[in-house]
Amino acid sequence: MKIAFLLGDAAISGGTYVILQHALYLKRIGHDVTIFFIYFNCKKWHEAFNNITFKYIYDYKNEHFDIAIATWWKTVFFLEKIKATQKLYFVQSIESFFINNSQFELKKEINSTYKINLPIITESSWIKNYLKKKYNSDATVVKNGIRKDYLFPPANGGLKRRVLIEGPVDVDFKNVPRTIALCKKYSSFEIWLLTSSPIKSFPGVSKVFSNIPAHQVGDIYRECDYIVKLSYVEGMFAPPLEMFHCGGTAIVYNVTGHEEYMFNNFNSIIIKESDEKALGNAIQSLEKDPKLLSKLKYNAIITASLWPDWSISSKNFSDAILAASTKQLHWENLYTSTKTSRFTLMSFLSKIPFFLTFYRKFCLNVMCPYLYPFLPNRGKRKKDIEL
Template sequence: MRICFLVPELGRSGGAETIRSYARLLEARASFEVELIRADGEPIPEGDDPYDVAIATWWGTAGHLWRVPARRRAVLLQSIESRFYEERHFFERLAAEEVLSLPVAFVTVAGWMRDLLAELRPDAPCEMVRRGIDKSAFPPRQRAPREGPLRVLVEGQPSMWFKGVHEAVACVGAMREPAELTVVAGDPADAGEVDGARVVGGLDPGGMADLYAESDVLVKLSRVESLGLAPIEAAHVGTPAVVTPYTGHEEHVVHGRNGLVVGFDDAPGTVRALDRLARDASLLGTLSEGALETAREWPSAEDAADSFADALRAIAERPAPDAEPALQDLARARLRRLELTREYVRQSEAALERAEGERDWLRRALQEARDHVEELGTAMRGLEGIVAQKDRLIEDIRSERAYRAAVAVRRALLRRGG
């Protein structure tokens, strides 16, 4: 089977590593021929020999699917990507949402996304393949009883708003019990200021496994995730996690069994959970054993590649999706985008008008202040002239012979009187 992945880039993110892993493991199978195509950089290949399946891996690559000769087209959904953007990134959010309306098959990495697509696009073929773990890189570790401060590992890029890294760091800093804090980031150079933490990054899977094993607990307070890869990797070496209830956590974290779930924006609750783990070695041990049990049931990278290969075969063998329902859904999405854009423009114009009004008021106030300053300057110069005249008058009086004589008489009288 001949397939291609359309990629925007292949950095150090978990999503990029998933694509690399599938490409590598599928290529090792004799029945697969795999290509990675940079959708935004390299020329899109053309020719009469179509791919069996062309796969977009990010919303920005989905539009290139029809530039690739292919019998079937699919989108690998590693998250609902519109959620990565803040409200101010209006157009990116809408563009990412429109991918869900395309006449393609979908492959999701989590059950919650499969269920969501079943509601939004019941006509769309959808396969679910969980991301596997390289069991050789993340083998179970023997964990000695903890001595000293609680060793806390916070995972995530601090510069990404939805990762909750700064919130996690603040919670560790607010603990009553002693703790040692490490932050692991994909790009430490772009981490910014992280108070009271050792910041590391750029680690290979073996290095990450060692870091997890050196930690007593992983803290991940994300607002947006598909599954949350770090807690799954950490579980494989017996490190439990404290997580927020982001989408996908329920597929591998069970509160009180292999980790603890705290609320969004619940800093006091998170601090209490960490202090509890620092004080209760028995609870920490129970969660560690539960994490290892979860890891044993999680698919390996080879298992996931097998499931992904089965999903691609199913997509290739299944008739191409009916374009009519997809186009209807896309038309509704475009109409929604148009209406929301109109409202966004209206609000932007109103904000611009307010800003221009405030600017004009400030300009007038500044000019009035300058005028007052000029008036005050003129008045001050006039007063300075009057004071100078009085100073000269005083000096003239003091220089007169009669004044000096009067002063001498007064002094003489004062001496006699004394």
């Protein structure tokens, strides 16, 4: 079958990794797979780049597909136009949650993509339940897999006295700069950072690993005892699960998606969102109580052993897209804002050549390390507003 994935950005991210894994599996079992991208400003960091055809998203016009799959809210607008017998939506999070509530029009556009009656596949039970409750839309859950050939426990399971923080430093809802500041405050362990941000150092961090290929991340996880992940929004976030596979445990906020595999005081420590005092207590408990740390690590390994690898996950994904029923689609429910963006200094400056490049570097090298760590709750999202 001819299958098209409509991808937002080909750069390194957990969500893109999931899409590439499923696409590569479909290619290897005999399907003709094409990935159409909106943005491609990265190195070839995944084996899919050498095995699958990638095309700019506007190049879809002269082709017909058996199945076309939107994977990001913006790609749904292209899905309407592409020629395909079956159209699907792979939803990895409720993406309007990533947007500040003040951006009403943008949130309305994003949420309109859930109102078309597209057959939906998702990776997490909370997303399935949310879509059913809010939009009366049914979704099939396919849990993400794990590369168990890369992610496995170390031969020496002793104490490393090292904590890992993961995530881009300039995405506010990932809350990475504040996480680093809190770990520096409460932890006596060495702090490492695994990030997709193009940085070489960060205050409070002894080692930065930037844009590391997927097959190398296990070596980093295995050198740490636990990961601290304090995101405010997630789909089914993988880093704690990856740490479980590599012999460590995790401290996280009770963010969406944690319930898929994390259990408080069994394989990890889960604390109430933004409760920084509880975070401090959790860090000190792990570092001062070897029995607690060993128990959580042991149970994390058990949890990891029960989790499917990518061969199982992607087979389930393949089964789900082939079994999806054809529905009457309501493209008229797609909403495109007609409001003209109001003038702002940033909108004016962004038109100046090279300004956005300069601004990104300024954010990464000044605002993220020296301002954001002192802003508690940066990126915090309230419950999604009614639209």
